[in-house]
Amino acid sequence: MRTIAHISDLHFGRLDRPVAEGLVADLARQKPDLLVVSGDFTQRARERQFRHAAEYLKRLPTPQLVIPGNHDVPLFDVFRRFLAPLSKYKRLISNDLRPMYRDDELMVLGLNSTRSFTHKSGWLSEEQLLDVRTRMCDAPNGMVKIVVTHHPFIPPPRERHADVIRRGETYLDELADCGVDLLLAGHLHLAYHDDLRSHYKSAKRSTLSIQAGTATSTRRRGEPNAYNWISVSPGLCTVSVRAWCENRFEQSLVTRYACVDGAWQRQAQVPVDKVAEQVLTEHPATDADAPSTPVEAGVPITPPGDERSTGER
Ligand SMILES: [Fe+2]
Ligand SMILES: [Fe+2]
Numbered sequence: 001m002r003t004i005a006h007i008s009d010l011h012f013g014r015l016d017r018p019v020a021e022g023l024v025a026d027l028a029r030q031k032p033d034l035l036v037v038s039g040d041f042t043q044r045a046r047e048r049q050f051r052h053a054a055e056y057l058k059r060l061p062t063p064q065l066v067i068p069g070n071h072d073v074p075l076f077d078v079f080r081r082f083l084a085p086l087s088k089y090k091r092l093i094s095n096d097l098r099p100m101y102r103d104d105e106l107m108v109l110g111l112n113s114t115r116s117f118t119h120k121s122g123w124l125s126e127e128q129l130l131d132v133r134t135r136m137c138d139a140p141n142g143m144v145k146i147v148v149t150h151h152p153f154i155p156p157p158r159e160r161h162a163d164v165i166r167r168g169e170t171y172l173d174e175l176a177d178c179g180v181d182l183l184l185a186g187h188l189h190l191a192y193h194d195d196l197r198s199h200y201k202s203a204k205r206s207t208l209s210i211q212a213g214t215a216t217s218t219r220r221r222g223e224p225n226a227y228n229w230i231s232v233s234p235g236l237c238t239v240s241v242r243a244w245c246e247n248r249f250e251q252s253l254v255t256r257y258a259c260v261d262g263a264w265q266r267q268a269q270v271p272v273d274k275v276a277e278q279v280l281t282e283h284p285a286t287d288a289d290a291p292s293t294p295v296e297a298g299v300p301i302t303p304p305g306d307e308r309s310t311g312e313r
Pocket of ligand 2: 011
């Protein structure tokens with residue numbers, strides 16, 4: 001079994017400093033086997049924001065696997081945006097845009113889904129799909145395989161038209177053929193997860209798509225700052241949302257999945273704290289195509305004073 005701390009959307013430039021300090025303390029206590037950061041280190045891809053993010057990363061547990069998000073590409077500097085979109089990210093955060101972590105149980109590949117031609121959206125290239133094939137397909141049986149992108153493959157339960165990765169359906173065969181078990185992403189600043197097949201009816205393999213909320217940004221969208229604590233072994237995966245509650249990160253909602261006959265099934269979802277319990281009671285699933293389980297993934301909580309941005313992430 002391996003533990004992964006999955007954090008996302010730090011957004012230096014719009015940082016909630018007490019929350020950022022709380023995250024350092026919580027991750028030091030939790031001691032993950034791997035820390036994954038799924039993009040949006042900065043708010044506006046400025047040098048100073050990258051420098052602060054880089055200093056912050058040094059205070060977090062290792063090993064780390066990091067990828068950029070759309071906010072790490074300059075928005076207004078058009079020259080740099082098209083000629084060297086990730087030059088600051090590569091110089092200050094990581095020079096590796098196709099990072100891989102591998103041990104004897106776990107294989108994790110990061111893919112850069114940001115593009116110069118769009119500020120919000122993102123997609124993968126043919127070369128990146130080839131990268132998945134050549135680096136992941138030959139892994140021995142029994143390993144858990146994970147792909148990390150900034151843009152999510154599935155929308156949140158109540159936002160069926162949200163900004164998911166473009167042309168996602170064309171990547172499914174490659175992921176399935178290589179036996180990818182989990183997809184990790186961020187971008188929408190919402191914590192939720194489900195089987196890929198809840199969105200792509202044509203998907204031939206059951207794959208868990210897990211999104212993290214924003215760990216430290218003030219641009220919250222009706223949820224507290226949070227990150228995912230993922231425990232995974234072949235055929236089993238538990239996703240615990242660790243949410244900021246008053247002055248510390250606490251386990252808020254725990255969901256356990258088991259892979260039965262090749263399909264990920266939600267076995268149990270436990271609201272650990274009173275806030276998550278209240279949310280699950282007050283917000284039952286309403287979508288016609290929602291799973292038949294009595295609760296939804298995610299922690300839709302609105303602390304006083306939160307922003308309710310529905311625009312750019
Ligand atoms: Fe983003
Ligand atoms: Fe973001």
